[in-house]
Amino acid sequence: MKPKIQSHIDVIHGQIEGGEVFNPLKVANKLTKLHKYDVGLFFASLSKLEGNLLGEVLLRLPTDSLALALGRVTPHKIAAAVQALESDDATDLIQRIATVNEALGQKILMLVHPNDRSRIEELSKYSADQAGAYMEHEYLAAYDDDTVASVKELIRQFRANEPGTPIIKLFIIDHESKLIGTIHFSDLILFDDADKLSEILEKLAYKPPISVRPSAPIKEIVRLFEEYDLNVVAVVNKAGKLIGRIVYDDIYDIIRKTEAERALALAGVKQEAEEGTLFDAAKQRLTWLIVNLGAILCASFVVDQFSETIAAYIALAALLPVIAALGGNAGIQALTVTIRKLALDEVEFDDVSGILKREFLIVAFNGLAVAAVASLVVFVWFGDWRLSAIVSAALVFNLLVAGTAGTLIPLGLTKMGVDPAIASSVFLTTTTDIFGFFIFLFLAQSFLA
Amino acid sequence: MKPKIQSHIDVIHGQIEGGEVFNPLKVANKLTKLHKYDVGLFFASLSKLEGNLLGEVLLRLPTDSLALALGRVTPHKIAAAVQALESDDATDLIQRIATVNEALGQKILMLVHPNDRSRIEELSKYSADQAGAYMEHEYLAAYDDDTVASVKELIRQFRANEPGTPIIKLFIIDHESKLIGTIHFSDLILFDDADKLSEILEKLAYKPPISVRPSAPIKEIVRLFEEYDLNVVAVVNKAGKLIGRIVYDDIYDIIRKTEAERALALAGVKQEAEEGTLFDAAKQRLTWLIVNLGAILCASFVVDQFSETIAAYIALAALLPVIAALGGNAGIQALTVTIRKLALDEVEFDDVSGILKREFLIVAFNGLAVAAVASLVVFVWFGDWRLSAIVSAALVFNLLVAGTAGTLIPLGLTKMGVDPAIASSVFLTTTTDIFGFFIFLFLAQSFLA
Numbered sequence: 001m002k003p004k005i006q007s008h009i010d011v012i013h014g015q016i017e018g019g020e021v022f023n024p025l026k027v028a029n030k031l032t033k034l035h036k037y038d039v040g041l042f043f044a045s046l047s048k049l050e051g052n053l054l055g056e057v058l059l060r061l062p063t064d065s066l067a068l069a070l071g072r073v074t075p076h077k078i079a080a081a082v083q084a085l086e087s088d089d090a091t092d093l094i095q096r097i098a099t100v101n102e103a104l105g106q107k108i109l110m111l112v113h114p115n116d117r118s119r120i121e122e123l124s125k126y127s128a129d130q131a132g133a134y135m136e137h138e139y140l141a142a143y144d145d146d147t148v149a150s151v152k153e154l155i156r157q158f159r160a161n162e163p164g165t166p167i168i169k170l171f172i173i174d175h176e177s178k179l180i181g182t183i184h185f186s187d188l189i190l191f192d193d194a195d196k197l198s199e200i201l202e203k204l205a206y207k208p209p210i211s212v213r214p215s216a217p218i219k220e221i222v223r224l225f226e227e228y229d230l231n232v233v234a235v236v237n238k239a240g241k242l243i244g245r246i247v248y249d250d251i252y253d254i255i256r257k258t259e260a261e262r263a264l265a266l267a268g269v270k271q272e273a274e275e276g277t278l279f280d281a282a283k284q285r286l287t288w289l290i291v292n293l294g295a296i297l298c299a300s301f302v303v304d305q306f307s308e309t310i311a312a313y314i315a316l317a318a319l320l321p322v323i324a325a326l327g328g329n330a331g332i333q334a335l336t337v338t339i340r341k342l343a344l345d346e347v348e349f350d351d352v353s354g355i356l357k358r359e360f361l362i363v364a365f366n367g368l369a370v371a372a373v374a375s376l377v378v379f380v381w382f383g384d385w386r387l388s389a390i391v392s393a394a395l396v397f398n399l400l401v402a403g404t405a406g407t408l409i410p411l412g413l414t415k416m417g418v419d420p421a422i423a424s425s426v427f428l429t430t431t432t433d434i435f436g437f438f439i440f441l442f443l444a445q446s447f448l449a
Numbered sequence: 450m451k452p453k454i455q456s457h458i459d460v461i462h463g464q465i466e467g468g469e470v471f472n473p474l475k476v477a478n479k480l481t482k483l484h485k486y487d488v489g490l491f492f493a494s495l496s497k498l499e500g501n502l503l504g505e506v507l508l509r510l511p512t513d514s515l516a517l518a519l520g521r522v523t524p525h526k527i528a529a530a531v532q533a534l535e536s537d538d539a540t541d542l543i544q545r546i547a548t549v550n551e552a553l554g555q556k557i558l559m560l561v562h563p564n565d566r567s568r569i570e571e572l573s574k575y576s577a578d579q580a581g582a583y584m585e586h587e588y589l590a591a592y593d594d595d596t597v598a599s600v601k602e603l604i605r606q607f608r609a610n611e612p613g614t615p616i617i618k619l620f621i622i623d624h625e626s627k628l629i630g631t632i633h634f635s636d637l638i639l640f641d642d643a644d645k646l647s648e649i650l651e652k653l654a655y656k657p658p659i660s661v662r663p664s665a666p667i668k669e670i671v672r673l674f675e676e677y678d679l680n681v682v683a684v685v686n687k688a689g690k691l692i693g694r695i696v697y698d699d700i701y702d703i704i705r706k707t708e709a710e711r712a713l714a715l716a717g718v719k720q721e722a723e724e725g726t727l728f729d730a731a732k733q734r735l736t737w738l739i740v741n742l743g744a745i746l747c748a749s750f751v752v753d754q755f756s757e758t759i760a761a762y763i764a765l766a767a768l769l770p771v772i773a774a775l776g777g778n779a780g781i782q783a784l785t786v787t788i789r790k791l792a793l794d795e796v797e798f799d800d801v802s803g804i805l806k807r808e809f810l811i812v813a814f815n816g817l818a819v820a821a822v823a824s825l826v827v828f829v830w831f832g833d834w835r836l837s838a839i840v841s842a843a844l845v846f847n848l849l850v851a852g853t854a855g856t857l858i859p860l861g862l863t864k865m866g867v868d869p870a871i872a873s874s875v876f877l878t879t880t881t882d883i884f885g886f887f888i889f890l891f892l893a894q895s896f897l898a
Contacts, residue, residue: 004799023676029795036803140635148638155635166678167635185634186589186604186616189597226705227474229615229698231680248697249678252704256675259708260789263715267785268778274786282811285782289775289819296774297826304767310759317766318753321773321882325745326738329717333734336716337723340709346478350453354485362731370738377746433770 005041008033012045016053024056028065031057035065043072052164055081059093063276067100075104079111082120086165087137088250090116091123131221132214134254135235135244138162141171142197144180149193168232168247171209172197177241179234182209211236214243218254223345225251262343265421266336268292288426295426299324299433306441313448315382316441319391323440326370327398327432334359334406335428339420342410349415356407363403367396386447394440398432405431454490457482461494465502473505477514480506484514492521501613504530508542512725516549524553528560531569535614536586537699539565540572580670581663583703584684584693587611590620591646593629598642617681617696620658621646626690628683631658660685663692667703672794674700711792714870715785717741737875744875748773748882755890762897764831765890768840772889775819776847776881783808783855784877788869791859798864805856812852816845835896843889847881854880 008030015027027049035042046069049057054073058066058081070078078097082090090112098105109117119137126132140158142151151170158167170188172181181201191200211234212221224230225248235244257271264271268288273280303310303320310316338355341347347355371392379388409427410420457479464476476498483491495518498506503522507515507530519527527546531539539561547554558566568586575581589607591600600619607616619637621630630650640649660683661670673679674697684693706720713720717737722729752759752769759765787804790796796804820841828837858876859869 025676033797152639155639166680167633168680170635184616185638186619189634189638190601190604226698226701227472231615231617231697248680249675252675252700255701255704256708259705259712260792263708263712264785264789266712266715267781269782269785271789274789278807278810279814281786281807282814285779285811286815286818288782289778289815290822292774292778293771293819293823296771299770300767303770304764307763307767310766311763314756314760315753317759317769318749318756320766320769321748321752321886322742322745324770324773325741325748325878325882329738329741330734332716333718333737336713336718337730340713340720340723343709348482358727358730361727362734365728365731366735366738369735370742373739374742429774433774437770 005034005037009041009045013048016048022053022056024053025060027053028057028060032062032065035068039068042068046073050077051080052084054078055085055089055093059085059089059096063096063100066096070097070100070104075108075111079108082108083112083116087116087119087123087244088134091120091133094120095124126214129218130214131212131216131218131235131246132244134218134221134246134250135214136165136247137244138165139171139234139242139245140167140169141173141242144172144174144196144198144201146197147193148188148191148195148197148200151188151197152193166247168245171234171242171245172201173242176239179209179211179236179240179242181206182232182234209234211240211242212246213237219258221246222251222254222258226255259343262339262421265419266339266425268425291426292429295430296433298430299437302434302437303441306445309441309445309448313387313444315384315387316444319378319387320437320440322374322391323394323398323436324433326374326395327402327436328429330363330366330370330399331402331406331428331432332425334363334403335410335424338407338410339424342414342420347411347414349411352407352411355411356404359403359407360400363399364396367399370399371395387444390440390443390447393443394436397439398436401435402428402432454483454486458490458494462497465497471502471505473502474509476502476506477509481511481514484517488517491517495522499526500529501533503527504534504538504542508534508538508545512545512549515545519546519549519553524557524560528557531557532561532565536565536568536572536693537583540569540582543569544573575663578667579663580661580665580667580684580695581693583667583670583695583699584663585614585696586693587614588620588683588691588694589616589618590622590691593621593623593645593647593650595646596642597637597640597644597646597649600637600646601642615696617694620683620691620694621650622691625688628658628660628685628689628691630655631681631683658683660689660691661695662686668707670695671700671703671707675704708792711788711870714868715788715874717874740875741878744879745882747879748886751883751886752890755894758890758894758897762836762893764833764836765893768827768836769886769889771823771840772843772847772885773878773882775823775844776851776885777878779812779815779819779848780851780855780877780881781874783812783852784859784873787856787859788873791863791869796860796863798860801856801860804860805853808852808856809849812848813845816848819848820844836893839889839892839896842892843885846888847885850884851877851881 011030012027015022031042031045034045058069061069082093085093094105094109097108123132123135140154142154170183171179172183174180187204214235231248233246234242235246237243261271268285270284273284374395375388375392378391379385405428410424413420413423460479461476464471480491480494483494507518510518531542534542543554543558546557558569572581572584589603591603619632620628621632623629636653663684680697682695683691684695686692710720717734719733722733823844824837824841827840828834854877859873862869862872
């Protein structure tokens with residue numbers, strides 16, 4: 001056995017037995033390594049995990065390793081692991097299991113305690129872009145006529161029932177379960193056992209608590225956390241009744257995922273497909289390549305219309321890539337900046353002229369600068385000042401097109417309700433290629449002849 | 450006055466006077482709008498802000514609006530605003546002021562209370578990628594021989610001195626200021642006034658607290674927060690003495706910024722330059738365009754070597770963009786996925802063959818699929834099966850190059866200590882353009898003649 005493999009095993013055992021805080025991602029990574037090296041070692045290490053630890057690790061295994069694990073670990077052990085997770089994670093795990101093996105997902109759900117099962121079924125109703133999908137049912141709530149003494153009793157019960165779940169804050173509700181307030185324990189600790197929560201809220205002159213609805217877009221909730229520096233928020237139903245909470249650890253994940261997905265989408269890649277089999281990833285990427293093939297063939301068609309001019313001045317063929325590359329690059333710069341502004345909600349749609357003006361001035365300036373350098377190189381290379389002037393003019397023109405299109409395409413797509421990160425770049429490069437080639441070859445046809 | 454402008458003013462006033470939690474980003478955005486419309490209205494609204502609210506808003510104004518504000522608001526008022534901020538934000542604000550006006554930054558720093566000043570000076574020592582730059586000096590700490598009663602007194606003092614700063618957790622230190630434990634108030638509340646913290650820690654059997662050093666890379670600290678679901682972490686010096694804390698709200702910012710910067714860097718854009726003047730942004734983007742011009746001229750040079758072949762078969766010129774675009778796109782897909790894996794620490798450098806194999810198989814599969822479609826189109830278009838076969842072969846070859854280069858370039862750059870997001874894409878497209886054009890034109894020269 002490679003010493004490397006032994007070190008993976010040691011890390012897993014250290015995590016399970018060790019005095020450190022358990023790191024499920026690390027264990028999942030090491031298990032994946034073992035899976036690739038030897039299936040037996042994978043199962044040997046996996047068998048040491050159970051309950052909450054097993055659940056946390058299963059949640060983080062890549063699809064192929066998860067499928068392997070599900071084939072061996074007993075459904076009862078998996079059900080116990082699901083049950084030990086917080087409700088949002090439990091729902092995620094059941095859904096991942098169902099993706100691998102629908103029947104097994106159903107079977108495990110049936111083995112879960114009915115209380116947990118109904119929570120999971122409720123959370124499953126929400127899509128990944130809704131707040132409800134990130135809601136936990138584990139939280140600490142007390143009635144407004146409860147005393148500090150009874151809150152202490154509630155804490156003890158919570159600790160016994162949900163070891164490992166952070167309490168963060170106390171939610172205060174009325175007898176109809178409506179949310180009245182949120183209080184931090186560093187405030188609560190200053191009061192006496194006999195004090196009532198309603199009186200405490202009054203004394204602290206707390207502002208009304210922030211709450212969200214489970215159907216709200218999670219993107220907006222994340223913004224709420226960021227702008228108001230929250231670490232937990234109450235989720236209430238239509239009637240204002242407290243039904244769950246959303247916690248900072250999910251916010252970390254969502255921010256990272258949202259931003260990363262935008263970057264991937266620009267390149268025509270989807271994280272979900274990449275996490276699947278090789279064939280899933282290839283198929284998803286191929287769709288994008290075929291769309292691009294269609295788009296670039298339109299540009300080729302434009303070039304073909306000028307075949308006589310190119311035949312007469314063959315240097316034009318060598319310079320076509322220069323026109324395309326610089327237009328594409330300048331356009332992608334404007335595009336990325338505009339998509340970023342859209343993501344940060346910095347765009348007011350009834351006043352886009354400011355953004356457009358800035359981008360236009362930038363490409364105008366850069367177009368002139370790039371054209372100056374390029375025309376010099378072309379003159380030295382081909383010794384033809386007319387060709388040099390045509391390249392310059394085409395570059396300036398194409399960069400102006402690029403800046404304008406790079407700004408308007410994402411704005412237009414967003415206005416139409418399409419995610420600009422996914423579709424923008426192919427529209428952009430098609431625009432710059434077609435316009436760039438046309439103006440370059442048209443100028444050549446007109447002035448070189 | 451446009452009704453829109455009035456609504457901006459209303460929002461600002463509502464925020465200042467209203468019962469809601471103050472949202473500084475919203476106020477800063479509205480002030481920016483006013484700045485563009487009428488400088489007088491900008492100052493009128495700005496004058497209503499002071500202390501903490503003024504500081505939070507100044508921190509979020511874009512550079513040009515900040516510069517305008519600094520010219521009018523008195524240094525004393527700004528110093529009071531700096532002083533009202535938490536120490537990491539106060540440091541940021543002083544640094545932003547100094548960027549706009551070095552002398553004014555110094556002057557304001559001198560007006561700040563010496564205690565705050567020395568904190569700011571200490572935090573200024575750390576660069577933006579070090580944990581120290583995000584450290585707050587405002588935290589609640591008690592000695593291990595303190596009782597619960599004395600912690601309550603500390604809370605009261607803290608609330609009086611630092612209204613609005615969340616306490617989150619209690620840090621427990623020994624008389625040499627060494628960090629011994631971290632405790633949540635929902636645990637502390639269960640103990641009696643006379644109980645000593647050292648005994649409480651023992652009873653709770655707490656694991657040793659997680660702490661970080663101010664010189665640690667902030668990227669790693671963010672990972673710590675994410676993997677262990679932390680909301681606060683203690684910062685200790687070399688000797689283990691508690692010197693500050695890092696809080697979840699900074700983690701939200703850093704995650705968003707890190708991920709977004711990667712996406713921008715791939716397009717040759719820097720967020721910092723974009724936030725500056727139009728000229729800053731143009732200059733920074735121009736550098737990238739010039740690098741790309743140099744790279745694409747190399748590819749043009751390759752094309753020019755085959756000018757005789759192109760002159761004989763002019764259809765080749767129209768098909769050059771197809772070869773370049775598909776190679777570039779497939780390469781960017783592999784590149785983005787690899788950069789993503791690097792960012793998630795999913796790459797083990799002594800075993801990159803797995804990643805390379807996966808990417809190679811994906812481009813092999815997609816190369817064949819794209820070549821099949823393209824060869825059909827080319828055959829229908831030009832009616833020449835030899836040209837069709839050459840396009841196919843060049844596409845398959847170029848996609849294989851793209852997949853390999855898209856994987857190896859970011860891995861190589863990372864190994865060399867260069868951020869792959871910044872430099873990868875120009876290396877990649879240069880590689881695919883040069884190899885793609887060469888093989889396409891070489892095959893044409895060999896088999897069309």
